Amino acid sequence: MYVKICGLSTPEAIATGLQCGANWIGFVFFPKSPRHVDYGKAKELVGSVRGKASIVALTVNASDDELEAIDRSIDPDIWQLHGSETPERVLEIKARFKRPVMKALPIRDEADLAPIPAYEAVCDILLFDAKPPKDMKTDLPGGNGITFDWRLIQNLKLKKPFVLSGGLNPDNVAEAIRLTRPQGVDVSSGIESAPGVKDRQKIMDFVHAAKAAAQEL
Numbered sequence: 001m002y003v004k005i006c007g008l009s010t011p012e013a014i015a016t017g018l019q020c021g022a023n024w025i026g027f028v029f030f031p032k033s034p035r036h037v038d039y040g041k042a043k044e045l046v047g048s049v050r051g052k053a054s055i056v057a058l059t060v061n062a063s064d065d066e067l068e069a070i071d072r073s074i075d076p077d078i079w080q081l082h083g084s085e086t087p088e089r090v091l092e093i094k095a096r097f098k099r100p101v102m103k104a105l106p107i108r109d110e111a112d113l114a115p116i117p118a119y120e121a122v123c124d125i126l127l128f129d130a131k132p133p134k135d136m137k138t139d140l141p142g143g144n145g146i147t148f149d150w151r152l153i154q155n156l157k158l159k160k161p162f163v164l165s166g167g168l169n170p171d172n173v174a175e176a177i178r179l180t181r182p183q184g185v186d187v188s189s190g191i192e193s194a195p196g197v198k199d200r201q202k203i204m205d206f207v208h209a210a211k212a213a214a215q216e217l
Ligand SMILES: O=C(O)c1ccccc1N[C@@H]1O[C@H](COP(=O)(O)O)[C@@H](O)[C@H]1O
Pocket: 006, 007, 026, 028, 030, 033, 034, 035, 036, 058, 060, 082, 127, 129, 140, 141, 142, 143, 144, 145, 146, 165, 166, 167, 168, 186, 187, 188, 189, 190
């Protein structure tokens, strides 16, 4: 089970994640997010991660120039594309940067499963996240702390690994893993004490709960 903790912006939070066994450390490059890090800050932070966990760069409809700048500053292991990037754009990014791509797909109801085959054909990992409800005011396509109906993805026959995200926290991650049997889980707001402020105890509780639940599968 890959455990990704996302939106880290301090050495302390990164150290906690690494100590308790997080596999993927995510940096958010999206200025509207309270978790956004600029290229310089990310470069400072990434040194302590390399070789201990995979470095994930989260972007939202980023241009080639933005991706190049991120690439130069942190040399990520995985791109997490969390916008409305098309399958063609996924292919372009893979060809240009030669790195694995994890594409986020927003899920609210059955109709949201329709794009899966097109993305599965081009990306390395699928990431299922909650699509915000229509009446929710948010500038963020993720990191909103909302779940979706996990039963929607329970019986999918996928050819690619998938990661579950959306409103996961230390209290619900075990049940989410039991129901959906993902290859990985991803969390951002569920390990915070305030938007963008990671909580040491919640990070530890989340990683331990996810790893323990995976043992039970
Ligand atoms: O974390 C963010 O701020 C963020 C911003 C823009 C797009 C995605 C973002 N995070 C990703 O969203 C999901 C769900 O987050 P949460 O656990 O519900 O807060 C997760 O994949 C994060 O990596």
